[in-house]
Amino acid sequence: MxxxxxxxxxxxxxxxxxxxxxxxxxxxxxxxxxxxxxxLGEVGAGIQIPPNSSRILKEWGILKEIEDLSVRPQNCILRRYRDGKKLSNLNLVPLVEEQYQHPYLHIHRADYHRVLVEEAERLGVKIQxxxxxxxxxxxxxxxxxxxxxxxxxxxxxxxxxxxxxxxxxxxxxxxxxYLTGDLAYRITVSAEDMRKDPILKELAEQPNINIWMGPDAHAVCYLLKGGGLYNIVLICPDNLPELVSQAKADLKEMHDFFEHWDPQLRQLLRLCKETSKWRVQNSRExxxxxxxxxxxxxxxxxxxxxxxxxxxxxxxxxxxxxxxxxxxxxxxxxxxxxxxxxxxxxxxxxxxxxxxxxxxxxxxxxxHLKDGARQQERDRQLLEHNDKPFEGYPNRWADPVFQEFLFGxxxxxxxxxxxxxxxxxxxxxxxxxxxxxx
Ligand SMILES: Cc1cc2nc3c(=O)[nH]c(=O)nc-3n(C[C@H](O)[C@H](O)[C@H](O)COP(=O)(O)OP(=O)(O)OC[C@H]3O[C@@H](n4cnc5c(N)ncnc54)[C@H](O)[C@@H]3O)c2cc1C
Known part of the structure; x- marks a missing residue:
């Protein structure tokens, strides 16, 4: 004090x-x-809480409450966009969790925000x-x-x-x-619907982070809400009109963009009933x-x-x-x-x-590498060194030096x-x- x-x-x-x-x-x-x-509230759907954050929540005595509302992903998998081939698999449970002594979690933003608001108010913080x-x-x-x-x-x-x-x-x-040139579709679909589909069942039953990497775009997908919801973020080239930072998205346009991607991802996107797209923007240092x-x-x-x-x-x-x-x-x-x-x-x-x-x-x-020599070299490195990643390894979460910097x-x-x-x-x-x- x-x-x-x-x-x-x-x-x-x-x-x-x-x-x-x-x-x-x-x-x-x-x-x-x-x-x-x-x-008070938070827009959007899922958010990942890495060990460098869960360490803080533990110290503050609110990790248990957050964990009860979260999903604990077991692996973080990088996949090739065309066929979903696994290129890199970072084991989160038990490896990363044991190494950093704190969990990697997925939570709905609204739940995360609510827990923080309640804790702040419990400590006497006034929110005007x-x-x-x-x-x-x-x-x-x-x-x-x-x-x-x-x-x-x-x-x-x-x-x-x-x-x-x-x-x-x-x-x-x-x-x-400033505009980064990218936009994000943020989607949630029912994991129950996925479990009924033989192509999607595996994704809904295994709490992993799945990332498909393709030319100018990638998809990040994981379970939320006790495994009841599946969170999908699609990062694509920005085509929003000038001065518009968010708009309801045309589903056909989204399906057309991913036309040549892994059939499993395409099947997943068919469950999407509606979505919006947000401009990914940034500020200068x-x-x-x-x-x-x-x-x-x-x-x-x-x-x-x-x-x-x-x-x-x-x-x-x-x-x-x-x-x-x-x-x-x-x-x-x-x-x-x-x-x-x-x-x-x-x-x-x-x-x-x-x-x-x-x-x-x-x-x-x-x-976001386009098909070609650099992408082939990335894939070679990812595959050949998956079991023993080196400093500079393309999967940045698995690079031992960068990982220690981030999570440690x-x-x-x-x-x-x-x-x-x-x-x-x-x-x-x-x-x-x-x-x-x-
Ligand atoms: C698609 C996407 C996925 C992401 N995924 C992750 C993830 O998995 N893990 C992760 O760690 N991060 C993730 N992020 C980043 C994360 O969402 C942000 O970094 C984080 O929310 C920033 O928090 P903040 O409190 O600084 O700002 P904000 O969340 O923007 O909060 C700012 C607050 O200030 C208020 N405010 C603004 N102007 C005023 C004003 N003039 N007067 C009074 N109040 C005002 C706003 O209403 C708001 O409540 C993601 C971001 C995006 C876009």
Whole structure:
């Protein structure tokens, strides 16, 4: 527990903002979340929770509840798009789970969000809904809310997602997300219907992550809701009209795109009754996430949105929240907040940048290869080294070095190590020993 209670304001009650609220409230501070939505909830369907995230949920005492609502995939399988041939199989249970001591899970976003909201509220976090932040005074710090009274706190955290008002205010200019050239169909179908179909039965009965990789596109599929739902994400080239970021999709167009793909995947898509397509957008790396006043910082998609190919975007936001909470637990007074923001950004930014770049690279140079020499070499490496993957192995989750970097990260230990350095006066960029001792 921190020695002094500060009031921390978080803008945005997405998965990231809620995680920060939990981490910070646990460290003994007062937390208020300002959220634009009139009611709480999450859109979309499935989300993967990797071990670097489940480690945090365990520490916070909510892993059991999350696990009860999740499916535990046994294997992560990369397949060839034309015939579904298995090219790489990463064993998650028992291997990855034993190695990292925490599970890999699949959960419905709405369930994940609800558990975080309930835990935040149990810890006394106030969530102020229907409050659109329009402007920020970074020096006070204070937010101006549309048609509502202003809100002031000791520290403000911008967790308002990819289309972040906070990021634009910090940059002092418009910074709309850029188009990545991809879009995502997000679909759920009944796993019960799949079990009745001899071609699909196996997919519904084995809780695996199945990924079909093809030219300019890939499909990610897994079970949800106690095995009752099957989640499908199709990433394809973006053909949405300009200025449209989401639209109801034409099923014929979707079927036509996958016409030459594995018959099992095509059979699966026939169960889809309707779907929408979302533009996959991103933002550019920022030079800094915090304001020179030392009273404002960004987190989550607001400052390091990533393409979804490594399934690590929300996990990065949850890590941010855990690090902020663990650092705030250690401060001796409000005067240390500016240094704390330096420590937070210094330990978090290189990691999130590596994930953003790694995800982009995974999509372009592994998942989406067109048929040809590079694809043949990818497939050869995947197949020949499946049992003993090497550093640089195309299945990035199975690459032993990258995997350790992704799944082995312990947000609490990193925060503790960094703060210790700060207290010793050796953390670069901070006022160091003098302020730490005050
Ligand atoms: C297809 C797809 C699949 C994905 N799969 C995975 C996965 O498997 N695993 C994973 O870890 N990640 C995944 N991600 C990424 C993940 O969804 C995001 O990284 C994560 O949700 C970001 O959380 P956030 O809290 O930072 O932002 P958001 O979830 O965008 O939350 C921002 C919040 O701020 C609020 N807000 C916005 N503006 C204002 C304002 N002006 N005033 C007040 N409130 C405001 C919003 O209403 C919202 O509640 C996926 C993403 C996509 C697109």
């Amino acid at each position: 921190a020695n002094t209670e500060c009031h921390i304001g978080i803008i945005g009650a997405g998965l990231g903002g809620l995680a920060a609220a939990i981490g910070i409230a646990r460290s003994g501070h007062k937390v208020t979340i300002i959220e634009q939505a009139p009611v 809904l229907d409050s659109i932040v329009e402007k920020i005074d970074f020096n006070k710090p204070k937010v101006y809310i549309k048609n509502k009274p202003d809100f002031e706190a000791d520290l403000l955290i911008g967790a308002d997602g990819l289309k972040s008002v906070c990021r634009e205010a910090l940059l002092g200019r418009a910074d709309p997300p 920022m030079s800094s996430w915090s304001h020179p006043s030392g009273k404002f910082v960004l987190m989550g998609d607001a400052c390091h949105a990533t393409q979804p190919y490594l399934a690590q975007g929300a996990a990065m936001a949850v890590e941010d929240g855990a690090v902020l909470g663990a650092l705030l637990e250690r401060i001796k007074g409000k005067h240390q907040i500016p240094d704390l923001l330096v420590v937070y950004e210094t330990i978090r930014k290189p990691r999130t940048t590596k994930v953003v770049q790694g995800s982009n690279h995974f999509g372009r140079t592994v998942f 990260y312990n947000a609490f230990t990193e925060a503790e190590k960094a703060w210790q350095k700060y207290e010793e006066g050796t953390f670069p960029g901070t006022a160091g020993k003098y302020l730490a001792k005050l």
